[in-house]
Structure formats: C-alpha cells, structure tokens
Amino acid sequence: MSAPTRRLGSLTVSALGYGAMPVSLGRTPAVPHEQAIATVHAALDAGITFLDTADIYAPTWVTMGHNEKIVAEALASWGGDRSSVTIATKGGITRSEGEVWGRDGSAAYLRSALEKSLANLQVDVIDLYYWHRPDRSIRFAEGVEALAALQQEGLIREVGISNANVEEIDVAREVLGEGGLAAVQNQFSPTFFHTSLRELQHCGEHGISFVPWSPLGGTGGGARGLRDRFPQVRQVADAHGVSAQQVVLAWELSLGEHVIPIPGAGRPESIQDSAKAMMLELREEDLTLLGEIIA
Numbered sequence: 331m332s333a334p335t336r337r338l339g340s341l342t343v344s345a346l347g348y349g350a351m352p353v354s355l356g357r358t359p360a361v362p363h364e365q366a367i368a369t370v371h372a373a374l375d376a377g378i379t380f381l382d383t384a385d386i387y388a389p390t391w392v393t394m395g396h397n398e399k400i401v402a403e404a405l406a407s408w409g410g411d412r413s414s415v416t417i418a419t420k421g422g423i424t425r426s427e428g429e430v431w432g433r434d435g436s437a438a439y440l441r442s443a444l445e446k447s448l449a450n451l452q453v454d455v456i457d458l459y460y461w462h463r464p465d466r467s468i469r470f471a472e473g474v475e476a477l478a479a480l481q482q483e484g485l486i487r488e489v490g491i492s493n494a495n496v497e498e499i500d501v502a503r504e505v506l507g508e509g510g511l512a513a514v515q516n517q518f519s520p521t522f523f524h525t526s527l528r529e530l531q532h533c534g535e536h537g538i539s540f541v542p543w544s545p546l547g548g549t550g551g552g553a554r555g556l557r558d559r560f561p562q563v564r565q566v567a568d569a570h571g572v573s574a575q576q577v578v579l580a581w582e583l584s585l586g587e588h589v590i591p592i593p594g595a596g597r598p599e600s601i602q603d604s605a606k607a608m609m610l611e612l613r614e615e616d617l618t619l620l621g622e623i624i625a
Contacts, residue, residue, distance in 0.1 A: 333377030339512030435465030
C-alpha cells in the first residue's frame with residue numbers, strides 16, 4: 331500500500347518510520363528471530379519506507395550490529411521494492427566488556443562504526459547516518475566534521491544528529507552549510523516533550539526533519555498507558571474508533587510537515603496499527619484538545 335510521504339533532506343520517506351530497536355534490545359523475553367523479521371516485513375507491507383536502526387541495538391555488547399543485521403535480512407527476504415526503502419542508522423555510542431557504555435565522537439571511531447554498519451546492512455552507502463549522542467570530551471563541531479568528511483567520500487547520503495539541543499543543531503548547521511543537516515532525532519512524546527519541543531520548532535524553522543524517537547512513550551510500557559494517562563487521547567480515540575497509539579502519532583504528524591515519528595514495535599500487529607496513523611485525519615477540535623498536552 332502507498333502511504334503519505336515527507337521530505338528528509340534529498341530523500342522521500344513515508345510520513346511514519348519504523349524504529350526497529352525493540353526486536354533487538356529492551357524486551358524480556360527477547361523477541362524471537364522469526365518474529366523480528368516478520369515485524370520488519372509488516373512495517374514495509376503497511377507502507378512504511380523508512381527504517382531506523384543503530385549499531386548498539388543488540389542483546390549484548392558482543393552482538394553489536396544485531397539490529398542492523400535483522401533489518402538487512404528482512405529487506406533481503408522481502409518481496410517488495412527494496413529501492414523504495416530508506417535506512418537510517420547511528421554511531422558514536424560504545425559498548426564494551428561488562429556492558430560498559432560510553433561515547434566516542436572521534437573521526438577514527440565514527441569511521442570504524444560506519445564501516446561496520448555498511449557491512450551489517452549489506453550496503454555501499456548509508457542513506458541517513460546520525461551521530462548518536464554528543465561526546466562531551468570533544469567539541470561538538472568535531473563529530474559533525476567527521477560525518478561531513480564521510481559524506482564527501484560518498485559513504486553517507488544524508489547527515490543527522492541525535493539527542494541534540496538547539497545550540498548543537500546550530501553548530502551542525504554551521505559546519506554542514508545551508509541545507510546540509512537533514513535530520514535531528516530526539517525523544518519526543520506526550521510523556522516526554524519538555525526538552526525537545528524547542529528543537530522540534532527550531533528544526534521546522536530551518537527546513538530540518540525532526541524525527542521523534544519513542545514517540546509513544548518508549549519500551550517501558552508508555553504506549554500501553556496512553557489512554558489512562560491522557561484523557562484527551564482517550565476522548566479522541568473513542569470518537570474515531572481507533573487506538574490511542576494512532577491518535578498520538580497522527581497528532582505528532584500534525585505538528586509540522588517536517589515531523590517524522592518512528593514508532594517502535596516488537597510484534598507485527600503493533601506496527602500495523604501504528605502505520606494506520608498516516609491515514610487518520612484529525613479534526614480541528616481534536617487537535618485543539620490534544621494540544622492541551624503540551625500547552
């Protein structure tokens with residue numbers, strides 16, 4: 331099925347993406363392999379053409395790249411048009427023995443991480459590559475400059491940054507030049523907007539895509555509690571006869587043509603439901619009511 335699209339730098343993607351992290355990380359028990367592949371297939375079959383992964387999405391530190399390999403395997407076994415699919419991945423967070431997590435934004439590390447991602451995803455170029463989290467041991471501009479160099483080599487089509495504030499967004503804009511920063515991926519949802527609303531608005535003012543991660547509240551059960559926590563969401567969902575998840579995603583889409591939420595899912599049924607938000611038309615009174623959440 332075809333779905334509404336949005337621009338992301340030079341790329342055209344479905345208005346909603348799929349965050350693949352839950353099939354590799356954050357679920358107990360772990361998602362079975364066959365279910366993981368089926369979930370990616372379900373996203374693609376539902377019209378989602380934007381898949382989001384990262385090198386650190388893995389069950390353990392020794393299996394880094396697990397999620398990227400799942401995405402690659404699912405795409406290879408999917409019967410649709412592979413050329414229509416955009417893949418985003420990220421680097422800059424480290425995992426080492428004993429599950430010690432850290433950050434490394436050096437040019438050498440980002441190049442190494444990118445090369446591993448290219449191999450895991452079985453591609454010659456990454457459509458969208460994010461610096462995953464700032465490394466406070468270096469100037470922010472240094473990490474962005476490292477990605478710019480990789481882009482110039484033809485290894486990255488579009489550059490993004492993740493978990494960035496307004497000041498860091500502006501540094502990236504300065505380094506990359508006008509139109510050079512394609513996307514900013516920050517946490518944003520009804521339960522978590524206080525540190526990202528400014529960034530969402532700032533991106534809109536400068537033609538940068540804003541990609542909310544955990545748009546439904548995260549893997550800790552936030553999505554399941556939307557109806558109970560937000561009477562506005564429950565009221566609109568009941569009026570339209572749809573899930574609370576669809577309402578929240580449709581509302582986030584209404585916040586700007588540059589907003590591209592990436593709901594995660596560990597089951598085919600979950601991403602199939604979320605994908606329907608792309609077709610959900612909220613009324614003006616619905617948007618006013620839902621706007622109370624962040625007013």
